[in-house]
Amino acid sequence: MGFLTLFEVASMPILQVLIISMLGAFMATDYLKLLPPDARKYMNKIVYVAFTPSLVFISLAKSVNFQEIISWWFMPVNIGLTFLFGASFGWIVVKILRPEPHIRNLILAICSAGNLGNILLIIIPAICKENGSPFGDANVCSTIGLSYVSYSMAVGAFYIWTYTFHLIRSAGVIYRASLEAEDPKKQANQDLEANEKSLLLNGAEHAPSQLQTIEVKRSARQVMGILHQVGDELMSPPVVAAILGFIFGAVTWLRDVIIGESAPLGVISDSISLLGDGTIPCITLILGGNLMLGLRKAKLSPLLIVAVIVVKYVLLPIIGIGVVLTAAHLGLVPRDPLFRFVLMIQFSLPPAMNIGTMTQLFDVAQEECSVLFLWTYLAAAIALTGWSTVFMWILT
Template identity: 50%
Template sequence: MGLLSLLEVAFIPNLQVLLMCLVGAFLATDYSNLLPAQARASLNKIVFAVFTPCLMFANLAQTVTFQDIVSWWFMPVNIALTFLFGWVLGWIVIKLLKPKPYLEGLVMAASSTGNLGYLLLIIIPAICDENGTPFGDHDTCSSLGLSYASFSMALSGFCQWTYTYHLVKTSSLRLKALEEPLISPSHASIGDLQARLLHEQNGPVSVSSSKAFQEIESQEDSLEKRESSTSSIWAKTLDFLRRIVQESMTPPSLGALVGFIFGAVWWLRNLVVGDNAPFRVVQDSVQLLGNGTIPCTTLIMGGNLTQGLRSSKVKPKTIVGVIAVRYFALPAIGVLVVKAADTLGCLAADPLYHFMLMVQYTTPPAMSISTMTQLFGVGQEECSVIMLWTYLVAALSLALWGAIFMWILS
């Protein structure tokens, strides 16, 4: 498989995303006015509460079995490592480039959270269609590739709607603290700010002075010091676990959890999956709803792009920093991680499985980040601009790294 064929395979899904973004941008213009800010916010809530959970459930229940979960045990570890290394590199970018405080969570999310679902569901089968790959015959490659990609999407989706969701939510709380400098943290807790945030209408936001933010930060620091001096380690541990459980209760995470259960338990799986399943209509309906996730998310991202190109506060060096993390540092780390795991005997002898693990370090930022920024009303325009440039670069980056990965595995 030549470099030009790889470039075409990698470019097609990115081109699809960009074309849908252009449609969303046109719908959001004053000329069309079919996707204004209020409509984008309402559509985004439907994506969050309905489409994304259905997508998670449908793919997991249909393609992943209990045996797959056991035999592919290293994939969750690998995905966790992509988030960990991305978080460390994103933290370095923040310390070096010092973006706006409310954008730190967005930069961290874009650096650590890759698109491990939609792109892989397109790229892996397309690579299997080409001749000369080291992944065996077409049918076996396509079947395994679809299962690998679905499992990867579900695992990454769970991480996105817990860890990444928490990052974006924290940024939104900091922004709300900037907008309400008169409210003292001693009288308004973070929980109060969060409750107001989730019940307020989403829309454009403005940032107050940095002095007010520094005052609030200092008050929060003093409050945290007083709390830490009186609370025990056990209480802090329970609070941490409680927050993890709360983050896991988002609709997408619940959809992934239920999908895992139906896929792993054979009699539940036979109820909804298969031509003879008595409740096959449930799976078909859920799958139809899930298919709306990617188009709606991309249209929303394109609509935000129209505003972001005019008023985005993200600096070019910040975009370059995210690109350097996702397309230079992380892929190189991924090669070392997968080769080390293979040397230690942690991986099955399947080149396609190894290829999938490496590609997980190479994808552009997940589009679900755009859903989260829209949901909390923070950094929507900046997120769309980052997505635009990272997906443009991804067409070339995925092809080059894909060729390197296959050369290593040949």
């Protein structure tokens, strides 16, 4: 496969994202007023509650069975490593460049969470169907490749809706706390803390039992808050959908009830699939709508944008090559070069679209997220092409 052909294949999904984003931006202008802030907010909630869970569930239930979950065990590990290395490099970027506090978690999220879904759904089948593809018969390659991609998307969703969700949620808490600190009328919690500290200082000799009670209550309150937050993240609709998708995919009789032409309840899977199809277009339109505001209001230094691009498209792909080749040398991954190609390309993907959903959900850093998405997706057209060529050369 020639470089120009590969460039065209790798660029198509990126161009689709950019075109739909521009449409969303145009719809959000004062000229059309089809995507004002309130509309984007409610649309985003529908994506979070209905569209994304449907896409995650149906992708898993249709394409992954118990045997494949066992034999592809390294893929969840590989995706976890993309998050680990991405977050580590993002942490270094944050420490060096010191962006605003509520932006720091966004940087970690964008550096760690890749677009493990719709980008691969376009790239892998397209590469399989090209003349001279190194992955064998086009039909077999496409079928197996889609299974790899669906599994990748579902496992990635679990990571994104736990770890990344936690990052953006925490960013929202930090942002709201900073706003409250600037408003002298919102001091109730600070006054309570001040009273407790005053009692700790002034009553150290007179009320030890009372001090101990206060400390226990504060500790219990903190622990309950953490448990409640973890519970909320694990019970988010996309995570629940991923768990159910694994169950229906692994348990044959459950799968046969709703999946397949002869399934008695096939209409259910068809309906879920129909809902899932709306996920990517809606997320991308919302992203474009936020972009208009982001270009006017976002305060991001060019150096920060460049640093994120370097992490995503220079450091992580190099790490990915090392990880996959080491795993192959140790016999931890199947011999199928397409499987190894998918593992490598997971390290070189642009940011996950769901990050935009989360920033909208928690009303934090939406403008900055849109601007970072714009530049990282523009850079992805060249980066994905170059690294795809390198990966295929290494594997073949």
